[in-house]
Amino acid sequence: MTHIVVDPVTRIEGHLRIxxxxxxxxxxxxxxxxxxxxxxxxxxxxxxxxxxxxxxxxICGVCTTVHAxxxxxxxxxxxxxxxxxxxxxxxxxxxxxxxxxxxxxxxxHLHALDWVDIVSALSANPARTSSLAESISDWxxxxxxYFAGVRDRLKGFVERGQLGPFANAYWGHPAYKLxxxxxxxxxxxxxxxxxxxxxxxxxxAILGGKNPHLQSFLVGGMATPVDPDKQSxxxxxxxxxxxALITKAHDFVARVYIPDVLAVAxxxxxxxxxxxxxxxxxxxxxxxxxxxxxxxxxxxxxxIRGRDLTKVERLDPSQITEMVSHSWYEYDGGDGKALHPxxxxxxxxxxxxxxxxxxxxxxxxYSWLKSPRYAGLPxxxxxxxxxxxxxxxxxxxxxxxxxxxxxxLNVGPEALFSTLGRVAARxxxxxxxAEKQGEWLDQLAANxxxxxxxxxxxxKWDPSSWPSDATGAGFHEAPRGALGxxxxxxxxxIANYQCIVPSTWNAGPRDASSQRGPYEEALIGxxxxxxxxxxxxxxxxxxxxxxxxxxxxxxDARKQEVARVRLP
Numbered sequence: 001m002t003h004i005v006v007d008p009v010t011r012i013e014g015h016l017r018i019x020x021x022x023x024x025x026x027x028x029x030x031x032x033x034x035x036x037x038x039x040x041x042x043x044x045x046x047x048x049x050x051x052x053x054x055x056x057x058x059i060c061g062v063c064t065t066v067h068a069x070x071x072x073x074x075x076x077x078x079x080x081x082x083x084x085x086x087x088x089x090x091x092x093x094x095x096x097x098x099x100x101x102x103x104x105x106x107x108x109h110l111h112a113l114d115w116v117d118i119v120s121a122l123s124a125n126p127a128r129t130s131s132l133a134e135s136i137s138d139w140x141x142x143x144x145x146y147f148a149g150v151r152d153r154l155k156g157f158v159e160r161g162q163l164g165p166f167a168n169a170y171w172g173h174p175a176y177k178l179x180x181x182x183x184x185x186x187x188x189x190x191x192x193x194x195x196x197x198x199x200x201x202x203x204x205a206i207l208g209g210k211n212p213h214l215q216s217f218l219v220g221g222m223a224t225p226v227d228p229d230k231q232s233x234x235x236x237x238x239x240x241x242x243x244a245l246i247t248k249a250h251d252f253v254a255r256v257y258i259p260d261v262l263a264v265a266x267x268x269x270x271x272x273x274x275x276x277x278x279x280x281x282x283x284x285x286x287x288x289x290x291x292x293x294x295x296x297x298x299x300x301x302x303x304i305r306g307r308d309l310t311k312v313e314r315l316d317p318s319q320i321t322e323m324v325s326h327s328w329y330e331y332d333g334g335d336g337k338a339l340h341p342x343x344x345x346x347x348x349x350x351x352x353x354x355x356x357x358x359x360x361x362x363x364x365x366y367s368w369l370k371s372p373r374y375a376g377l378p379x380x381x382x383x384x385x386x387x388x389x390x391x392x393x394x395x396x397x398x399x400x401x402x403x404x405x406x407x408x409l410n411v412g413p414e415a416l417f418s419t420l421g422r423v424a425a426r427x428x429x430x431x432x433x434a435e436k437q438g439e440w441l442d443q444l445a446a447n448x449x450x451x452x453x454x455x456x457x458x459x460k461w462d463p464s465s466w467p468s469d470a471t472g473a474g475f476h477e478a479p480r481g482a483l484g485x486x487x488x489x490x491x492x493x494i495a496n497y498q499c500i501v502p503s504t505w506n507a508g509p510r511d512a513s514s515q516r517g518p519y520e521e522a523l524i525g526x527x528x529x530x531x532x533x534x535x536x537x538x539x540x541x542x543x544x545x546x547x548x549x550x551x552x553x554x555x556d557a558r559k560q561e562v563a564r565v566r567l568p
Contacts, residue, residue: 014548078472
């Protein structure tokens, strides 16, 4: 039995440690540990609920809008505020573009190097690379001359010894299967995606003032003015700019990202048999199509258990709890309890080993993440969960695209429950959202043409109109999965605040019943060709798109030390 430690897992946000036992060339057991902590939840206590979104948005600098919208929805749910149609559409446009950009960045810049061998690309034939690219897409940057330039640029990196993002990886690993020409094509698109993502996210600057950390969110609506007759407002000219960026986003997704995913996946079909995980999927749903708390959602909510696509259960948020049996926290009255977020506690207590250490005491507490459970079960969240629930719920476009991808790869529906399935689901969702944004922009333009310029519900802005004691929950399908914020407001101030983020669901440790979290379970059975270079472990972990910065929040509001942790 070989014990493997990957610490830190790179190309993610935050600090993640994976420990695994490998025997017979496969992972037999695994543990996921967040080794970083930071604070937001306790900082919010006593503050004005209308300001919470500004603080929570700083939980993470990658998916910058997600905590803002979840926070605002939680407060609106508590006080009964209903954003008007224009605010709903502006929010949909902002969070959809966040997802489109984030998913493309993940595939090319965080995950692709698990499948793409940069060194192999140096020996590629540009003419054959051009033929390959032209066989899968009509993307204009596909000439032999273009790919020769990319190859020369890559050689320049190597000769200068300035490899940048390509400096540290397992180049030449036997698990890499792409031919040199496919590797060169992927490198070219990696570089193109860097420029593309910088451009399309300008939608956030137009609609939100800046990126990261938009400034236009507001409890009850949006602060973005819309008026076709005012230069200082969102008008016909700025709508045209947004439309051009939406078109640019869709063009790259449809003609580069989707073909690349299919091309890479065709060489790694065996990965449809690895990384299945817990087999339970949870989705809050996203993109309201109308006003009010019961409005239909473009991506439906639901729960799937045991990989059963014949049944989507109605989501019941009261079934959500968190446990700390293997987490560096303590609960008042005993760590074996399972607390709903409305009763949630954030009481840090580090009991881990003192550095330096070779391994964690995984029989005890070993992570700064809690263990969320739904009806006592671990749940996977994220693009795969969303696409599975949408597919099983009869979402027409999702069903069409899932069928197309499965047909092109010549694999069955069971391939969805895998590492490869997560990669494909993320791409499918990106195309679905890239297509949908134009419809929301058309609806916004139509409202402006009718001079319906409302962007805020003023009726609930004054705290004197609020109940003296109120609780609310705000749900959002962030790029990485189901995000929930729970707030308790007493006499106009925040009495308690709890977040359960996607990576807490996915990366959390075992619970009191020793049920593994989704990362841990997904690694079981993963092949490892070389324990000293476990690229296969990274493939499955990266397929979830970890974001540990979002997952851990423990800091005293008065900046008093509550725990001291030393890491190796």
